[in-house]
Amino acid sequence: MSSYVIDSALFRDQFGTQAMRDIFSDGNTVQKWLDVEAALARVQARLGIIPQAAADEIQHKARVELIDLQALKAEMDRTSHPIVPLLRAMKKACHGDAGEYIHWGATTQDIMDTGTVLQLRDALREIDSAMRVVLDKAAALAKTHRDTTMVARSHGQQALPITFGFKAAVWVAELRRNLLRLSQMRERVLVGQFSGAVGTLAALGDQGIEVQEGLFRELGLGAPEITWHVSRDGMAELACVLGICASTLGKIAHEIYTLQKTETAELEEPFSPGKVGSSTMPHKRNPPACETVVALSRIVRSTVPLALESMMAEHERDKIVLQTEREFVSRTCSMTHAAALKMVNVLDRLSVRTRNMERNLHIQNGLLLSEAVMMHLSDALGRQEAHEIVYRVCMEVFEQGGNLKDAILNEPELKGRISAQELDRVLDPHAYIGLSGVFVDRVLDLPVPAA
Incomplete structure (x- = not known):
């Protein structure tokens, strides 16, 4: 053991x-x-x-x-x-x-610090390379599913329609910023002692x-302008940036984990015959890769306070901080790299269950499009008045059942304000994805930061 x-x-x-x-x-x-x-x-x-x-x-x-x-x-x-x-x-x-x-x-610290920086140069090259592949895989999903309509959720509840490409493009933009952080950090971290x-x-x-x-x-x-024997901000920045990178990976993994839940079933991490979900429940198809990435991201984040604490070095030399760094530097790099490689595999063969995405657009019987109804009525009623009426109707549908279309058409205050044909157009989730596709294109057109 x-x-x-x-x-x-x-x-x-x-x-x-x-x-x-x-x-x-x-x-x-x-x-x-x-x-x-x-x-x-x-x-x-x-x-x-x-x-x-x-x-x-x-x-x-x-x-x-x-x-x-x-x-x-x-x-x-x-x-x-x-x-x-x-x-x-x-x-x-x-x-x-x-x-x-x-x-x-x-002096000893000169050799050890510089040796560590040489190792970090190699480690950051590996991490950067893996993160670029994660970005490529996320970009491919954004492009493929630019127009695949799905439910957007806020506060854990259904909110409005978006596209899965839009969701993936948000990941792409964040991953690109992380590559920029990694690149900019090198200038300050890959400095000899x-x-x-x-x-x-x-x-x-x-x-x-x-x-x-x-x-x-x-x-x-790089050559320092003055010694950094007790200036450990470079190592602290390393931990912070890797903490951000790992957190992005963890967030994506957690999103997939959440959307793989049985009741939602819109995404599923790669599955192959022989992959076992439970020792006692043969039907289980768990998301172990995503769960591991989330766990790794939590562990990497936990090193950030330790790295910041290590900035508190004393006088002109202090071995306490060096011993602390020796524990977390390799661990942080190892876990970040592991998380990135796991996400490469997850995104490369991610199952996107478009049929379930379509099903989930309609499970609230039209309530998903309440904003669209409100905005359509706002021209005639005013935005606030429309909100009050649609809110009341939505709450009745939520509590008593039925569907939003019938409830709107039967609402006395809305008689003559909107026809059934108009309402069908307004309640089409595919017609209310806003500029999802435009934003996907905008993100995918941006250059990837140089290594």
Whole structure:
């Protein structure tokens, strides 16, 4: 049994993905630390700070397969330090005195923060890619069902007609904004950390800025204007943006979950023979994928307060916040990516039950079109007077039964105000979808933000 679901052989694919497990694995974490150390050595050799031969040897040996991870872990436990044991292991691996030039002018947090940012670059690339496919699938639904009329609901109750394409286009617009957020966030989050012990680069004298800028050019990261050792707003923004992305996915999943309920039955997540809904009720066709996405979105959102709390760092260095981030950064990325991939599958093979959508347009016997009736009568009666009369008629139909058409035609105050033929046109739900199609086209015509 695993102590946490992301690592569970049984449950890990519900709460994470292989791509994220690879990115945040121990082996890749150590490799990213070594990548930073190797890049630092290359830059410093070019600037004449350390010997070129030493940098070449560091580069050659900066491979995780040369590190005994079990021995490294034992030394981390013994020293209560993550990077010093790695530096000692690298010193042993390097020929001659090359190991003496590793980590020149750096501090532990520089290596670990930058390593994390390198992992986040890979993680965000995966998340962005998955979110783009979700958007594509939602856009395809919006286009296909541009004119598929269905019930719109407000406060959980039937409200007016819309089209399913309109509903999906709302998803598309939100997903597009999330891609824009992800893109804009990268500029602030994918920034390296190389500042020395307290952020002043004192150990490198007047070459500090040159080394810093060269290092981040080498790694393809942004260079900070000043240290962010205790400025964790970037990590907080990461959690907030991923929380928003996961919440969008969760909202879409919850909408499908709701519309899959037996009494509504307008949508259904993909079903294939062998998928079991219940160990005791053979008839059940549950929505487990959507339920999982909703759960994942809740968990990701729960990391946001923790990330904001981690901004409260002390003085010039504070390991408390780093330990906190170590717990939630990989988890947040893993669950967001898992939620996105699950929604790709759901939207790709979503069952849209148009017959049930049509059925549900009529279950209130015309009450769905009360606004249309009111607006039609407003020219003659005034809007407020029309509302009062139609409201009273609707409440009578709701409480006593019957249908809105007959009730309107039999209402004494409306005699001669509207004919049965006119009323049939007004009560046609397909004729009262407003600008649903126009809005679908408007959304689908907008460009997708660049990656």
